[in-house]
Amino acid sequence: xxxxxxxxxxxxxxxxxxxxxxxxxxxxxxxxxxxxxxxxxxxxxxxxxxxxxxxxxxxxxxxxxxxxxxxxxxxxxxx
Numbered sequence: 737x738x739x740x741x742x743x744x745x746x747x748x749x750x751x752x753x754x755x756x757x758x759x760x761x762x763x764x765x766x767x768x769x770x771x772x773x774x775x776x777x778x779x780x781x782x783x784x785x786x787x788x789x790x791x792x793x794x795x796x797x798x799x800x801x802x803x804x805x806x807x808x809x810x811x812x813x814x815x
Contacts, residue, residue, distance in 0.1 A: 739791060750779050756787035 739749045752775060754761070759778075760771050778785045792800070 753787035753789045
């Protein structure tokens with residue numbers, strides 16, 4: 737995960753909640769550079785405006801990956 741890698745290298749990382757970012761998703765001008773500039777401005781003014789999320793720990797993500805691969809969850813729900 738990129739955010740985990742960058743945090744490990746000493747960078748401050750804010751992961752914006754895309755569902756809360758209407759300012760960008762509702763924009764009629766679709767441009768990655770403009771979107772990145774807007775996100776950077778919001779982070780500079782008040783990071784809470786980005787509705788930041790926290791990713792699961794590496795151990796929790798590994799557990800979920802294991803469950804997903806085993807297939808027991810989906811098999812049990814089909815009965």
